[in-house]
Amino acid sequence: GDSVTQMEGPVTLSEEAFLTINCTYTATGYPSLFWYVQYPGEGLQLLLKATKADDKGSNKGFEATYRKETTSFHLEKGSVQVSDSAVYFCALNPTGTASKLTFGTGTRLQVTL
Amino acid sequence: NAGVTQTPKFRILKIGQSMTLQCTQDMNHNYMYWYRQDPGMGLKLIYYSVGAGITDKGEVPNGYNVSRSTTEDFPLRLELAAPSQTSVYFCASSEARQGDQPQHFGDGTRLSIL
Numbered sequence: 001g002d003s004v005t006q007m008e009g010p011v012t013l014s015e016e017a018f019l020t021i022n023c024t025y026t027a028t029g030y031p032s033l034f035w036y037v038q039y040p041g042e043g044l045q046l047l048l049k050a051t052k053a054d055d056k057g058s059n060k061g062f063e064a065t066y067r068k069e070t071t072s073f074h075l076e077k078g079s080v081q082v083s084d085s086a087v088y089f090c091a092l093n094p095t096g097t098a099s100k101l102t103f104g105t106g107t108r109l110q111v112t113l
Numbered sequence: 114n115a116g117v118t119q120t121p122k123f124r125i126l127k128i129g130q131s132m133t134l135q136c137t138q139d140m141n142h143n144y145m146y147w148y149r150q151d152p153g154m155g156l157k158l159i160y161y162s163v164g165a166g167i168t169d170k171g172e173v174p175n176g177y178n179v180s181r182s183t184t185e186d187f188p189l190r191l192e193l194a195a196p197s198q199t200s201v202y203f204c205a206s207s208e209a210r211q212g213d214q215p216q217h218f219g220d221g222t223r224l225s226i227l
Binding site (some may be wrong): 018032034036041042043044045046051089093101102103104105106 | 114117153154155156158181203205213215217218219220221
């Protein structure tokens with residue numbers, strides 16, 4: 001079946017450091033890929049998405065590129081801020097289904113001054 | 114815009130009690146979902162609905178029931194609460210088009226069964 005694998009957390013970085021959170025997936029066809037972010041005490045919010053191979057999703061300085069050849073969708077940001085501290089979830093929606101998401105287990109990011 | 118609203122935000126139940134978690138959305142979305150989030154486990158789909166009057170099981174439906182009498186509301190019912198149902202519950206909604214549409218989440222209900 002479909003699955004999403006994320007790197008274990010927590011990831012602890014100093015402010016202005018470079019961020020990478022790895023995400024790989026297993027799915028048939030061409031799923032849509034998403035990154036969601038969850039701030040403390042809140043629900044998940046869509047951060048970015050990509051719907052086909054080689055697409056790059058971007059938002060708030062975060063980027064992720066849909067790599068079909070490596071089945072990956074790694075999240076990157078060039079310079080993190082304390083306000084980026086949150087839990088990040090990678091998710092996929094299989095081809096042809098109406099928005100039934102499969103989530104990874106989440107990666108907690110802690111950014112310190 | 115309120116988006117997806119869940120009530121209550123917190124609740125403590127005794128084993129064997131029943132309760133209903135409320136969820137309403139004001140975006141006229143056809144698709145609605147219930148997830149549970151356990152520590153370190155990501156989100157698991159409990160039930161979902163593709164429109165009023167239509168519901169279907171997700172990955173972990175046992176011990177739960179849902180109904181969808183209107184487009185706006187999608188309540189989740191626990192009939193006989195068990196400690197294994199201690200979790201954070203999220204309701205979400207999305208447009209019914211293709212699979213590239215994102216889901217919109219409520220702020221969650223934190224439920225403890227003691």
